[in-house]
Amino acid sequence: MKKLFNFATLILCILGLSSTSLVANAEEISSNYDSLTAEGQLITEEQEATLADFQEALPKARTFARSGNKYLIVLGHGDNELGAQGNGTNEKDFTRNELLPYLRKYAEISNAQIDFYDPNKNMYTESQKKAGAFTVSTSYQSVTELHLDGSIGDETGGHVIVAPGTNNPQDYAIANTLKEYVGWNPKYAGNQGLNYRTDLYNLQIFKDRGIPYRLVEIGFISNAKDLAAIRNNLDGIAKRIIEGITGEKINHTTLTLCNLETFAENNGQIQLKGWYFSEANTLQQQRWLVLIDSATGQEVQRVAVKNQARADVGALYPQYPTAHWSGFEASFPMNEKFYNKNLQVKIGYEANLQSAVTFGQQLTIGGTNNPIYRVYNPNNGEHFYTKSQGEAQNLVANGWQDEGVSWHAPNAGSEVYRLYNPNSGEHHYTLNTNERDSLVGSGWQYEAVSWYSADSKKTSDLSLV
Numbered sequence: 001m002k003k004l005f006n007f008a009t010l011i012l013c014i015l016g017l018s019s020t021s022l023v024a025n026a027e028e029i030s031s032n033y034d035s036l037t038a039e040g041q042l043i044t045e046e047q048e049a050t051l052a053d054f055q056e057a058l059p060k061a062r063t064f065a066r067s068g069n070k071y072l073i074v075l076g077h078g079d080n081e082l083g084a085q086g087n088g089t090n091e092k093d094f095t096r097n098e099l100l101p102y103l104r105k106y107a108e109i110s111n112a113q114i115d116f117y118d119p120n121k122n123m124y125t126e127s128q129k130k131a132g133a134f135t136v137s138t139s140y141q142s143v144t145e146l147h148l149d150g151s152i153g154d155e156t157g158g159h160v161i162v163a164p165g166t167n168n169p170q171d172y173a174i175a176n177t178l179k180e181y182v183g184w185n186p187k188y189a190g191n192q193g194l195n196y197r198t199d200l201y202n203l204q205i206f207k208d209r210g211i212p213y214r215l216v217e218i219g220f221i222s223n224a225k226d227l228a229a230i231r232n233n234l235d236g237i238a239k240r241i242i243e244g245i246t247g248e249k250i251n252h253t254t255l256t257l258c259n260l261e262t263f264a265e266n267n268g269q270i271q272l273k274g275w276y277f278s279e280a281n282t283l284q285q286q287r288w289l290v291l292i293d294s295a296t297g298q299e300v301q302r303v304a305v306k307n308q309a310r311a312d313v314g315a316l317y318p319q320y321p322t323a324h325w326s327g328f329e330a331s332f333p334m335n336e337k338f339y340n341k342n343l344q345v346k347i348g349y350e351a352n353l354q355s356a357v358t359f360g361q362q363l364t365i366g367g368t369n370n371p372i373y374r375v376y377n378p379n380n381g382e383h384f385y386t387k388s389q390g391e392a393q394n395l396v397a398n399g400w401q402d403e404g405v406s407w408h409a410p411n412a413g414s415e416v417y418r419l420y421n422p423n424s425g426e427h428h429y430t431l432n433t434n435e436r437d438s439l440v441g442s443g444w445q446y447e448a449v450s451w452y453s454a455d456s457k458k459t460s461d462l463s464l465v
């Protein structure tokens with residue numbers, strides 16, 4: 001049974017709302033939705049539209065028709081029993097806290113119904129009380145119990161335990177997944193990663209009840225290399241286990257969720273803050289934030305930023321482990337490339353921005369109406385800057401050299417003060433009012449606000465001229 005299914009890339013991002021947080025929206029939505037179903041409260045048209053968008057994108061992954069096939073996954077040990085321990089963790093915690101979220105993610109988008117045996121319970125001890133394996137419904141097509149091995153030595157590799165004569169293609173598919181990610185336990189490599197046993201309680205109960213059952217030892221928790229290989233491939237291992245169990249090829253495309261919460265000019269910088277995650281990029285440690293010119297779509301400047309923790313987003317989307325690390329924050333020092341443009345933000349994991357998302361918000365940066373002219377005095381070596389073309393031309397007529405437009409200053413920003421030293425004939429430019437006043441105190445003449453600066457660096461360079 002090979003099922004193939006696809007669904008289109010789902011991108012649910014708030015792409016046009018300034019300073020509106022999807023987190024807040026989604027919380028509102030879900031609380032409104034709760035009260036709607038609980039109390040029959042009416043929602044506004046606007047809420048309804050947002051709700052429709054929200055529902056269209058997310059729950060699709062949860063509610064499309066299932067094939068009717070049912071499978072059960074059991075996490076080994078549990079309750080008060082930790083199982084094998086090693087490298088700072090144990091079977092109970094590792095399977096439940098680290099592996100389970102990824103299993104749930106793929107279970108959710110599987111075409112089959114995949115249930116999880118209550119993670120708060122220990123199936124083995126439940127079976128001893130005549131519950132557990134004894135009470136699992138016979139409507140399940142298989143039961144897969146997940147464990148990690150432990151040993152004192154440096155044993156390595158995974159294997160799949162089945163009752164003799166019950167081995168099936170799904171067992172081999174899972175064994176091959178272990179081979180690919182962790183390697184096989186050498187003891188069972190000659191048997192394609194399978195180990196036949198009759199001495200395990202749950203295994204025997206399921207065999208007697210006619211429910212196909214396997215116990216998967218993913219690798220050795222006591223072996224740091226095995227554990228690292230598993231940790232680094234949780235997404236792939238979980239996907240392949242689900243595929244192995246159901247016989248599906250999960251060819252789903254990516255759900256992308258994001259929100260740009262801050263996009264503003266502040267203190268000479270363009271500041272960005274928000275969150276973004278895409279299922280396809282579980283292991284990426286960073287993403288690209290790119291400012292683009294909205295008129296041309298051309299890149300203006302980019303920065304690579306590390307993923308930041310966002311517990312609030314993680315809480316909203318618990319089935320997507322990457323949501324917990326979806327935060328981003330960056331600032332771009334203001335520079336001439338931004339002037340007189342409507343900027344937009346693009347975010348993506350690949351440097352070529354292949355599947356990047358562009359947020360709808362625009363930020364207008366003014367500036368190109370204020371050319372700053374530069375002239376040079378060959379007698380004292382001074383470069384003089386002015387936004388007045390007339391002043392520059394006057395000086396050129398008096399023997400200064402015309403050096404053209406030096407840059408374009410913004411329409412607003414920090415005031416740059418110009419001072420003149422009547423003794424040396426030298427000019428000085430500063431953003432600093434204290435410096436301005438102290439120079440005036442020592443005989444300089446304050447002339448004017450020369451221009452505005454969004455770039456404190458450029459001005460401090462100039463003050464050294």
Ligand SMILES: [Zn+2]
Nearest residue numbers: 076083147148
């Ligand atoms: Zn175990």
